[in-house]
Each structure stands twice: as structure tokens, then as C-alpha cells.
Amino acid sequence: MKLVATDLDGTLVRSDRTVSPRTVKVFRRLHEAGVVFVLVTGRPIRWIFPVYSQLGIPALAICANGAATYDPATDTIVHSAPLEASVLAEACARLRAEVPEVVFAVERDGGRQMRHEPDFPVGPWEADHKSVGPATLEEILTRPAAKLLVRAGVQAPDEFTARVGACLTGIAEATNSSSSGMVEVSAAGVTKASALARVARTHSVAAAEVVAFGDMPNDLPMLTWAGRGVAMSNGHPAVRAAADDVTAYSHEDDGVAEYLERLFGF
CATH class of the missing domain: 3.40.50.1000 (HAD superfamily/HAD-like)
Structure with missing residues (x-):
């Protein structure tokens, strides 16, 4: 190897x-x-x-x-x-129509910065991080994002990932890497x-x-x-x-x- x-x-x-x-x-x-x-x-x-x-x-x-x-x-x-801003907007619109209680965050510049809706739960280790902060959805959608992070209360990770993935068919990839119920969305093919x-x-x-x-x-x-x-x-x-x-x-x-x-x- x-x-x-x-x-x-x-x-x-x-x-x-x-x-x-x-x-x-x-x-x-x-x-x-x-x-x-x-x-x-x-x-x-x-x-x-x-x-x-x-x-x-x-x-x-x-x-x-x-x-x-x-x-x-x-x-x-x-x-x-990254997810281009237009694709990011389309993804958020589809998901909010499918799951009204959904909340979003984005990782920008490869994750040098994170912006999140006020109700998006942020870990205590990042609550005071200078590159992490709240934003309106309109502000979140103004720039490309390395990842879109999706939460909707308590969810079974695999089932919720499948639901998000089906909603975003053709425009983005959905996956998960934890038991928290958060879905990670990347650009199509990424x-x-x-x-x-x-x-x-x-x-x-x-x-x-x-x-x-x-x-x-x-x-x-x-x-x-x-x-x-x-x-x-x-x-x-x-x-x-x-x-x-x-x-x-x-x-x-x-x-x-x-x-x-x-x-x-x-």
C-alpha cells in the first residue's frame, strides 16, 4: 500500500x-x-x-x-x-417545505467559519468561538458553503439522513457521522x-x-x-x-x- x-x-x-x-x-x-x-x-x-x-x-x-x-x-x-449559494438556497427551501421545524447552519471556507440560525444547537466548546456565530437564514444563504448542517429536534440519524437525501435528490449529497441526528449536506458528487x-x-x-x-x-x-x-x-x-x-x-x-x-x- x-x-x-x-x-x-x-x-x-x-x-x-x-x-x-x-x-x-x-x-x-x-x-x-x-x-x-x-x-x-x-x-x-x-x-x-x-x-x-x-x-x-x-x-x-x-x-x-x-x-x-x-x-x-x-x-x-x-x-x-462547496455548495454554491443558489444550490444552498434551493436545498434549504426544499427541506423547510418537507420538515417545517428544520434549522440550519453552514460551514464556510472549509470550516474556518460557521454560521447558524439562532435555534440551531451549538456545542459548548464552540459557543464563544470567534469564528462561530448566529445569522438569519437570509445571511446564511449569501455565500457558498462547504457543508449545510441540518437538524430537526430529536431524530433517528439514519432515517433522517435518508429523508433529507430523498428531498435533495439531484442537487446535493446527504450523510451523517454521529448519533446526534444531525445531517451533513455537501454539493452533488462531493x-x-x-x-x-x-x-x-x-x-x-x-x-x-x-x-x-x-x-x-x-x-x-x-x-x-x-x-x-x-x-x-x-x-x-x-x-x-x-x-x-x-x-x-x-x-x-x-x-x-x-x-x-x-x-x-x-
Whole structure:
């Protein structure tokens, strides 16, 4: 394998938001051996810097489920595939007609900024973040967005994602990466797989030479595209069923590191 791609939360990162020393050691060895290493996450850019500080490797990060590819060496977004403002407006109009209680937020500039309707629930860790703030729907729709975030009270994640996806057929992609009932919407054709394929091409790496790790539905396109798609043992049932392999251990117990040690003979 010439390229290793990994999701973060529930995959590489433990529940306490740390990356284990064993995992750091494995990825530094891969980096030193010339293996391409790519972070592939639903996280916005503003959430990935703690991971970089622990890994100590300037790996490319595919953020916002494929909408932005970020290079930490230059602090730039090297590729962007946002929802255009007109599509964003159409998506919100369709969803509000289908689910009147729905509330919206958007990730802009790859997730450097977030704007949300006043009733959209924001995590306590971001309540006072300078790049996160409330806005009217009209303001939200004025600019392209890396992701549209959709909530409607308490919802079953998979069922609500399917409902949103059906409503947006032909104009956008809908997925989820948590148990909170929030749906993440990207531009049509934009997935972790589409962005990872683009990065692989720049390194002259074929899909068959890629091993990818993930745990949630937003990882499915990437795992099915990669030559070897590996689900976490703690992963969503649909992800485990679709993967080529499943780790022996969870994200809490160095599942990715243990798998790579065996794969590369460390």
C-alpha cells in the first residue's frame, strides 16, 4: 500500500479527543518510509489543529466530507468544492417545505467559519468561538458553503439522513457521522471518496494501492473506493458490513495502529 487514509473521530482519535502514543509512532514511521498519509474527516478545518499538534506530521487533510482539502504546511485550502449559494438556497427551501421545524447552519471556507440560525444547537466548546456565530437564514444563504448542517429536534440519524437525501435528490449529497441526528449536506458528487481520489491522482497512486479506515456512514464512499476499506470494530453496522476488513480493536484501543503494524510488518 502506498497511501493510508483515515477518518478521525471514532477511528484515529479516542473519545477523550487524544491520539495515542502508539498511533503517533506508527504514523511517523509510515511518514518516514515515504507512505502518503491523508486525514479524511467530516470535521471543519478549525477542528483539526489539535490532531496536527499530537501527530506532528504535516499531512493533507480532506475536511468537511470532501469539500475542502487543506495543506497545513502552507495553511491553504488547495481544493474546494462547496455548495454554491443558489444550490444552498434551493436545498434549504426544499427541506423547510418537507420538515417545517428544520434549522440550519453552514460551514464556510472549509470550516474556518460557521454560521447558524439562532435555534440551531451549538456545542459548548464552540459557543464563544470567534469564528462561530448566529445569522438569519437570509445571511446564511449569501455565500457558498462547504457543508449545510441540518437538524430537526430529536431524530433517528439514519432515517433522517435518508429523508433529507430523498428531498435533495439531484442537487446535493446527504450523510451523517454521529448519533446526534444531525445531517451533513455537501454539493452533488462531493464525498470523502471524490476528494481522496483526487489526492491519490496527484501522487500517482491507484485506488488499489490505498488502505482507508472509517467508522460511520460518511466514510462509506471512501471505504468502498479504496483498494482496502477497513471498518473500525466500533463502527456503524452498515460500515462494518460494507468494508473489506474490520479492525480487531476499537478506536479506544489503537485499532488503526494495530492493523497498520500487521499490514506493514512493524
